[in-house]
Amino acid sequence: MLGKKRIINFVILFLIISIFISNIFCLAQQEEVSVFLDGNLLNTEVPPHINNGRIFLPARDIVEALGGRITWFPALKLLNIIMSDREVSVVMDVPEAEVNGKDITIENAPSIIQNRVMLPLEVISLLTDLEADLDKESNQLNINRKRPLITGIRNYTHPDKTRIVLDLSEKTAYNVLTLNDPERIVIDIDASISQLESEQKEVLIDNLLVSRVRTGQFNQDTVRVVADLKNMNEYDVFELSSPQRIVLDIYMSQEQAGSAAESSFPPEVREETLPETEAAAVKENDKYVVVIDPGHGGSQPGAIGPSGLKEKDVVLDIALKLKRILQNEGFSIYLTREKDVDVSLESRPLMALQKEADVFISIHINSVFQKGSPTAKGVETYVLNSRHTDASAKDVADRENKASEFYNSGDDILDIILGDLSESASIDFSLDLADMVQKRLVQQTGLGNRGVKQAPFIVLKGVNMAAVLVEVGFICNPNEEKLLKTSEFREKIAQALSQSVKDYLKNMPENI
Ligand SMILES: [Zn+2]
Known part of the structure; x- marks a missing residue:
């Protein structure tokens, strides 16, 4: 037993120790x-x-x-x-x-x-x-x-504009300014160029609008991209995502387009800019081949809505409507199936290869099975890539790949379907097309915008053209299922798809 005095001593000692300790901590x-x-x-x-x-x-x-x-x-x-x-x-x-x-x-x-x-x-x-x-x-x-990186610079010469595309490792801030004498458009990007090949740091374009594009580390935080112009024309700078890009479009003026048609330019340039009559345009269109792929079919119903609506039936109707619209305008159209029949996933892109298609478009309806899934909604467009944009992109790829006999859900699926496609130009074509498809679909259907995504789809394997897979709405969502049931809504989707295919073909780069 302790005496009262000893207890007080202990308390004092404790206080002294704790003050001492807290002093040490204070120092720390x-x-x-x-x-x-x-x-x-x-x-x-x-x-x-x-x-x-x-x-x-x-x-x-x-x-x-x-x-x-x-x-x-x-x-x-x-x-x-x-x-x-x-x-x-x-x-x-x-x-x-x-x-x-x-x-x-x-x-x-x-x-x-x-x-x-x-x-x-x-x-x-x-x-x-x-x-x-x-x-x-x-x-x-x-x-x-970890600075965002500029990983590449590309340019395309279109009849009405020149497009310069800067590939970025991630989204970053940028500023645009113009300078004259000589005329220049300057884009300052909060990034580093350390990954850019040295021959990409100065790219000669030398068309009617642009002499060249130069890139340099302006200061520690900023990369400066300079487009040296022939004249100061109207231009537009905007960003695209998945993957992240900054795009500079420089437009041809009316006078330039007019003078290009005169004799001061080589004949091939004149032909490109000559106005065409509508009939001639329609005749022109038959050089373009579009392969339309309605998903699933036969024993494969695809996703099924709460009231029993089947993905395979909706996408076939959309595909037939799209075929009608594009055929009326003179395009050469092939469908991977015109009826409710089984078609293997692997044979679908094969048809696009055999027909030497310029565009391959695979049409699907989305669905998710998790808790709360009836609220999932909106439109998304996919291009093939070795990596998934996000976890839900992987779910969609897994579901759509299931019909393949080669399919297994492990990572070696990538080996089966990738080849060297992700390095080829078709990814760029496909991204351009995917951006147009996504924009038009959202505009015309009023459905939510889930963006352009990348995932490995077997159906897009080995295709060396612009190839996209669209997921037009969610059949598991009763509201979107209701819309998808109507012929009117499917017509809207077909119109949006045809418009974006035309936008893409009109601006298709001839050679890269
Ligand atoms: Zn599907």
Whole structure:
């Protein structure tokens, strides 16, 4: 048993020890760190520091240095950060973050220290892909961003425009400006060119509109792409996703199109720009071959809606309508099936190869079987690639591939169906077509836009032309099933598909 005095002694001793320990921690808490972002010292109003082995940085300084925008809601202690493709929200002292609408758990909560909002390194890594490395001896933290890369530059000369396409590893911010004397269009991209082949850094085009395209690392953060023009013409810059691209279109003026028809240009250029009568245009169209592939058929019903509507019947009707429209305009059209019969997945692209098709379009209706699936909705267009855009793209590919006898759900499916196709130009053609198909379908059907995606489909295997697979709505969704039942809605889909095929063929690059 302890006497009263001894207890008091113990309490005092305990207090002394705890004050001593907390002093040690205090020292540890105050340990300052110097931060280098992409090799440059980050200047901050309050110093970044290590707190119990965790690194905290002043929110505003680091976010602004990363090029993000910050909004602080003091009453809620909520911080909202917008970066180029990400939106992150955190609440002080709450170990959770919302990233692009999704809640995730974080180990270290942000907090207010010395009247400043401080973010743990963990939250900063949610804003941008980075590598961080702390040198414990010098207390120096190096944060290096994984820069978006420009992976390629392509150009196409169309009768009415020149298109320059910049391939990117991911979405990134860009700015456009024009300079004159000589006339130039400049695109500054927040990226690095380290992956660009040296012969791609200056590309000679020398057509009626553009002399050449040059690319260089303008400064540490920026790649500058310069199109040297013959004249300053109307132009358009926009981005496309999956994969990420920035596209510059430079348009031919009326006068240029007119003068191109005069004798000052070689005869082949004149022919391209000569106005055609409608009848001549229709006759022209028969040089284009389109193979239409209604999915499934016969013993393979495809997806089935809640009221029993079968994918195989809807897509056959759409395919027949599309055939009628395109045939009336003179195109050469073949269907992989015209009736409710079994057709193997492998023989479908074979037909497109045998007919030397310019366009191969496979028509399907989407469906998902997970809980809550009746609410899935919208249109998506696929092109073949070795990788899936996202998990749901894999589900769709798995489902549509099931009809193949070679199919198994393992990863070796990629070996079976890929070959070297993903490296060939048909991916670019297919992406161009897919963008047009997706845009027209969304416009004309009013269905939701699920975007252009890439996944390995057997039906698209070995096709060396523009080849896409469309999933026109969800048959599992009672609202979309109802629409798909009507001939009127199927006609809309066929019209959208025919329009996009025509858009594509009209602008098809002749040679790459
Ligand atoms: Zn299908």
